[in-house]
Ligand SMILES: Nc1ncnc2c1ncn2[C@@H]1O[C@H](COP(=O)(O)OP(=O)(O)OP(=O)(O)O)[C@@H](O)[C@H]1O
């Protein structure tokens with residue numbers, strides 16, 4: 001059976017697409033899938049450093065499309081996680097060297113080799129975005145609980161629907177304390193405005209910065225809340241669609257409640 | 267609900283996220299009403315064509331615009347009528 005292609009996109013930049021793509025890819029591979037992660041940000045590659053594979057790039061996506069190498073030669077195998085591969089972006093080419101039809105061709109080849117191909121989409125709605133959605137079967141839309149990010153997500157969702165893709169939503173960088181104080185949009189607010197299905201909630205987590213510093217997979221970091229949320233998203237994508245989405249706030253207030261119960265007794 | 271959140275609500279203090287949500291909803295609404303300049307030009311051309319079947323109008327003094335206010339949006343089409351075509355040519359106007 002052919003594998004599927006999932007695009008991770010957002011409209012607004014810096015909301016966590018690359019972090020999320022790398023982590024979901026790693027989690028899916030750990031779950032036993034054969035996974036390719038493709039950096040679609042031509043001219044501004046990032047995924048390689050987030051995944052800690054920047055020293056091993058020989059060929060890139062543009063080389064594959066221009067016939068200068070085979071997919072196997074460009075795909076970098078992760079040494080820590082089996083069955084995880086990165087196809088890096090080119091750093092020197094112009095955005096327009098790849099056309100949507102090239103991506104359709106490439107992903108059709110990748111479908112034969114990999115169970116899941118994840119496309120890390122660049123910010124914006126230009127060429128890189130068009131290339132990514134032309135090739136995708138499914139989409140994950142990432143936003144943060146901010147007016148500008150949610151507005152951009154809404155625009156992206158509209159463009160995905162126009163391509164007959166029904167996206168799922170990830171809300172990233174949630175600060176539970178601020179949500180509790182009414183100083184940050186809650187995920188309910190965001191879902192209410194965007195009215196699409198939620199697939200995951202990720203809180204603001206310092207471990208993300210630590211993992212990126214060292215180029216180690218976030219899901220291998222011990223007790224990272226963001227890492228755990230991302231593993232659960234990967235499970236939802238892979239055979240467990242009904243796994244409940246945990247609210248970072250509920251978890252916290254549960255412990256608080258427990259804590260206050262104990263302190264009352266004492 | 268946390269105690270100070272409750273307190274804020276009781277004191278009728280606006281939570282900043284409520285303001286965020288309101289602004290967001292309004293932005294999305296107006297975003298969707300925004301149309302390209304050539305769409306408006308196309309609409310004007312089509313409207314002129316339809317109206318010209320019934321009225322003689324001055325094509326140059328037509329105004330078409332979208333007016334937005336905080337509450338609602340309206341499409342405004344304004345044209346002086348020179349004469350009704352049926353009255354002059356005797357052509358029948360189909361009953362609405
Ligand atoms: N849950 C999180 N907690 C803390 N920091 C985060 C979280 N998610 C992302 N970040 C940080 O936010 C920054 C932007 O993340 P990332 O590069 O993944 O975003 P992006 O959407 O891919 O950006 P771009 O649009 O530039 O490609 C990074 O410094 C990353 O470490």
Ligand SMILES: [Mg+2]
Pocket residue numbers: 017018019041046120121122
């Ligand atoms: Mg990125």
